[in-house]
Amino acid sequence: MVDLKMSESIHVAVAPDELYALVSDVTRMGQWSPICKACWWDEGDGPRVGAWFTGRNETPERTWETRSQVVAAEPARIFAWEVNDGWVHWAYSFEPDGDGTRLTESWEFLPKGIAGFHERYGAEAEAQIEQRSEAARTGIPATLAAIKKAAEA
Template identity: 30%
Template sequence: MATDYEKEGVTTFLVRSQIFVAASPETVYETVSDLSRSGEWSPECQGGTWVRGEPSTVGAVFEGRNVRGTEPVPWAPVIRGEWTTKAEVVEAVPGKVFRWVILTEAGARQESTWSFEIEPAEGGSLLIHHYRLGRLTEGLAKIFRAGLDEAGRDRFVKEWNAKLAADVQRTVERVKAVVEQG
């Protein structure tokens, strides 16, 4: 049976953070659109490999190596340790936006969308990092159906959204440091 978080039109997670970066939008874009470097700024993604298509272009697929310890929402029945995900670039406009979605095991797009948006600002750029999960990914759907009652699902969404917000904030801070240090 589907949970409320699997219904069409739902937003399960939604986080956004922004920061000023003392570099041109093109320089910021060049950095954030290279997902193989994401280990330099992401709290979970340790980098990875482009496995299909021209890197950083629409349609390209990236396989990310991820790692998560026991600290984030320690009671939650999520993957701990190492795992991989595949993501497809869905928008790539140099100096403006780089957006990708997480794929299912079969390669279909899920409603799990990450993006970096860049706006020109006096003396540099405004970097905006955004994440939205609509319907649950296939992995979360299994956890929600088998391991959590309604109160547990609601608690998980609230606490995991807070964890994601902190991760997105740390990410923009780290990207700023990487870009500004050259």
């Protein structure tokens, strides 16, 4: 069975409020993520609960866009969104940690997403879900390292 939920943390030598301001600017995600190459807010929106944004993802096999809605936006505490109206949940949490912040990135493939993948991909659904899980497993530490590098620069 593939892992449908994972998270990883990293220490960043930046205060939680400053790091939150950086990470909650989804327009910067393309600078850090190995798959998400660009994000943009719906016109006039920003990092608040209920806000919508589009993300463009790229792998060697394909390019696709997703629609996401912010579901948590508590400065210096948590910033989270759901992809495709509840298919996948992504979150960043911020905890004071000595001279900086313990930044945790979390990913969860939700039941609605599992059902949606089975509807969309049929017999290939499990393989597609496994690909997404592997992308999160390798992408989370890469993204966290890139955020750390940018924040501490």
